[in-house]
Amino acid sequence: MPELPEVEFAAGRLRDAAVGRTILTAEALHAAIGRSLTPEACARMEGRRIAAVARRAKIQLITLDDGQVLEVHFRMTGDWSVGRTGEAPPAFERARLTCTDGTRISLTDSRAFAVLRLHAPGALILPPLGPEPLSEAFTMPEFLTALGRRRGPIKPALLDQKLVAGVGNIYAAESLWVAQIHPTRAAASLSRIRAARLRDAIREVLRTAPVGRYFATEDSASAGEEAWRVYGREGQPCLRCGRGITRITQAGRSTFYCGGCQR
Ligand SMILES: [Zn+2]
Numbered sequence: 001m002p003e004l005p006e007v008e009f010a011a012g013r014l015r016d017a018a019v020g021r022t023i024l025t026a027e028a029l030h031a032a033i034g035r036s037l038t039p040e041a042c043a044r045m046e047g048r049r050i051a052a053v054a055r056r057a058k059i060q061l062i063t064l065d066d067g068q069v070l071e072v073h074f075r076m077t078g079d080w081s082v083g084r085t086g087e088a089p090p091a092f093e094r095a096r097l098t099c100t101d102g103t104r105i106s107l108t109d110s111r112a113f114a115v116l117r118l119h120a121p122g123a124l125i126l127p128p129l130g131p132e133p134l135s136e137a138f139t140m141p142e143f144l145t146a147l148g149r150r151r152g153p154i155k156p157a158l159l160d161q162k163l164v165a166g167v168g169n170i171y172a173a174e175s176l177w178v179a180q181i182h183p184t185r186a187a188a189s190l191s192r193i194r195a196a197r198l199r200d201a202i203r204e205v206l207r208t209a210p211v212g213r214y215f216a217t218e219d220s221a222s223a224g225e226e227a228w229r230v231y232g233r234e235g236q237p238c239l240r241c242g243r244g245i246t247r248i249t250q251a252g253r254s255t256f257y258c259g260g261c262q263r
Helices: 004-018 031-036 039-045 140-149 154-159 169-179 192-207 221-227
Strands: 023-028 050-056 059-064 069-073 078-084 093-099 103-109 115-119 245-250 253-258
Touching: 004 050, 004 059, 004 078, 004 103, 023 039, 031 093, 031 115, 039 115, 140 192, 154 169, 154 253, 169 192, 169 253
Parallel strands: none
Antiparallel strands: 023 093, 050 059, 059 069, 069 115, 078 103, 093 103, 245 253
16 A cells, blocks of 8 residues: 555656646446546547646545645556557556646556546645644644544554544554554554654655555555564564564554564
C-alpha cells in the first residue's frame, strides 16, 4: 500500500505533468474504477484546465479551473504514469486523462481498488484528519493532548489519522520501533518524553522513507523487506537488541515489534 512518502512523491509527479494542462477526455478503463469515476464525472471534467494538485494525508486533490475537485485515493496499488497519446499504454492502466496538448496521464492500479471521486465546487468535505506529520502543525502540545484523549493501544491510534495524518501500517510499526514503544501500550499512557520520542521517530521514518520501495505491500512484503527495520521481519533478530521480532494482529492489521526493547 502506498504510504505517505510515496503519495507525496506521486502527487509531485502529477503536479509537474498536469497543472496548466486542459483535459480533452477523461475515461475510466475498468468497471471497478468506473463505480467512482462515472461517465457523468468524466464528461464534467472534459474541457477543464487542471489548476492545482494538492495532497492531504494520503488523499490527492486535483482542482480544476471551475472549482471542481477530483479526489484520488490510490488504496492498494495505485500510481500515476505519464506519457503521450499514441504511445503504448502502461500495464494496468485503469483511468486516463488525455490533455489537449497530447499529454496522457494514466492511473495504473493492478488491483483496481483506487477511488476517484469528482466533487462539485465547494462540495468536498474531507474526513477529520490530524496534522501533517512533516509540517509545523505537528506540535508536541497538540500531539500530547490528542494522545491523552485516546482510548486503546498506540499502534491502531496512529493508523486512525486523527492523531496525525497519513501514517500507514508500515510506518506506524517502524516509528514505534525507533521510539522503543510497545505497540499495545495505551496511547494515553505515554509520558511527555516518550511522546516526544514517538513524534521525532514518525518524522524521521517518513523523511528517510525508501520511496520507490513502493510495492512492499502487506501481502507481497518481499520487495521491501530489507528496507524496513521491523516491518515484515517476524522471527528475525531485532536490529537493536537481537531478540526475535514478533508479529501480532491489532485491529485487523499486522503489527511487528521487538518484545526486548519496545516497552
Ligand atoms: Zn529489540
